[in-house]
Amino acid sequence: MKYVDEYRDHAVAQKLIAEIKRVVTRPWVLMEVCGGQTHSIVKYGLDYLLPHEVELVHGPGCPVCVTPLDMIDRAHAIARHPGVIFCSFGDMLRVPGSNGDLFHVKAEGGDVRIVYSPLDCLRIASANPGKKVVFFAIGFETTAPANAMAVWQARAQNIRNFSVLVSHVIVPPSITGILQSPYNRVQGFLGPGHVCAIMGYREYEPISARYKVPIVITGFEPLDLLEGTLMAIRQLEQGRAEVENQYARAVEQVGNVAAQKMIERVFSIADRSWRGIGIIPKSGYKLNYEFRDYDAERIFEVANIQSKEPAVCISGQVLKGLKKPPDCPAFGKECNPQTPLGATMVSAEGACAAYYNYGRHLVAVDSLQAKA
Numbered sequence: 001m002k003y004v005d006e007y008r009d010h011a012v013a014q015k016l017i018a019e020i021k022r023v024v025t026r027p028w029v030l031m032e033v034c035g036g037q038t039h040s041i042v043k044y045g046l047d048y049l050l051p052h053e054v055e056l057v058h059g060p061g062c063p064v065c066v067t068p069l070d071m072i073d074r075a076h077a078i079a080r081h082p083g084v085i086f087c088s089f090g091d092m093l094r095v096p097g098s099n100g101d102l103f104h105v106k107a108e109g110g111d112v113r114i115v116y117s118p119l120d121c122l123r124i125a126s127a128n129p130g131k132k133v134v135f136f137a138i139g140f141e142t143t144a145p146a147n148a149m150a151v152w153q154a155r156a157q158n159i160r161n162f163s164v165l166v167s168h169v170i171v172p173p174s175i176t177g178i179l180q181s182p183y184n185r186v187q188g189f190l191g192p193g194h195v196c197a198i199m200g201y202r203e204y205e206p207i208s209a210r211y212k213v214p215i216v217i218t219g220f221e222p223l224d225l226l227e228g229t230l231m232a233i234r235q236l237e238q239g240r241a242e243v244e245n246q247y248a249r250a251v252e253q254v255g256n257v258a259a260q261k262m263i264e265r266v267f268s269i270a271d272r273s274w275r276g277i278g279i280i281p282k283s284g285y286k287l288n289y290e291f292r293d294y295d296a297e298r299i300f301e302v303a304n305i306q307s308k309e310p311a312v313c314i315s316g317q318v319l320k321g322l323k324k325p326p327d328c329p330a331f332g333k334e335c336n337p338q339t340p341l342g343a344t345m346v347s348a349e350g351a352c353a354a355y356y357n358y359g360r361h362l363v364a365v366d367s368l369q370a371k372a
């Protein structure tokens with residue numbers, strides 16, 4: 001398939017790995033920011049192919065993972081309301097809250113529907129004037145423009161029975177938070193390709209300069225990830241700290257200006273809670289005051305719902321690159337994709353789920369048994 005197969009070429013991969021081996025002279029820790037990148041790294045075993053000096057740790061860029069448990073519980077509370085049609089992308093339906101998931105809510109009679117675009121909700125709202133239609137607006141900067149467009153269009157079309165439950169987070173403050181931690185091990189980043197397709201990469205330049213870390217905006221195929229790794233290692237070995245763009249076929253420095261404008265019209269920056277991490281200042285979006293009538297959290301008065309994460313879960317440390325899934329005693333045992341206990345097992349893009357889905361729980365269990 002064009003634009004896919006050429007980025008999975010075995011011979012080119014071998015050349016990139018050989019070049020990384022030639023260039024590297026000492027240990028380095030790199031973090032891939034996106035869950036999609038983690039998924040590719042584990043799926044193709046790229047971390048096993050790299051020289052032992054290069055360690056990849058997994059970052060916070062999995063949107064389903066970082067949606068806080070209390071926000072999931074708020075979504076379920078709204079979806080249980082009689083007269084509500086609760087709409088979501090499919091990946092949120094099986095994310096467990098404190099009492100089951102959205103499939104359970106649906107089985108108990110809730111009107112829960114999967115949509116492929118938030119704009120679908122406007123059609124549903126127009127067709128069901130006696131109902132309140134709510135869309136679960138989660139994700140990073142990547143999904144924010146379409147969610148903003150849905151709210152903008154709802155107002156333009158005077159659709160009054162539509163609202164959004166907003167749990168949007170943004171990447172740069174999470175990178176800054178990781179770098180400011182006294183426990184930080186990360187020396188360079190494979191930056192978020194999809195997010196930068198929307199936002200560009202100018203906002204990463206001051207972070208790279210201030211903390212003296214290379215940030216290489218990187219794609220999602222194996223050759224993207226290997227080339228991004230090579231570019232970051234070259235910078236580290238040469239004592240450089242710059243923002244470079246490996247994913248030039250999708251990302252420009254300024255990003256998608258029209259999408260950015262749509263975000264700015266509807267959303268403003270706000271403090272946000274990240275599942276497993278906690279509140280990061282100015283790390284997400286909230287609806288602008290002029291769109292308060294489309295704010296489901298306000299309409300259904302669910303903002304006071306607070307929930308507690310299972311104590312055993314170390315997903316916060318996994319999302320900050322401090323631990324890896326096999327370091328968790330629950331990994332592959334009481335925590336698995338069927339019964340996830342924490343943030344990074346609930347989504348296929350989460351690091352724990354990626355490790356489990358590609359069989360690394362078998363290695364982890366083997367090594368635990370060998371130690372016993």
Ligand code: SF4
Pocket residue numbers: 312313314315318325328329330331332335336340341342343344345346352
């Ligand atoms: S394996 Fe489960 S309990 Fe352990 S860190 Fe991952 S999500 Fe949390």
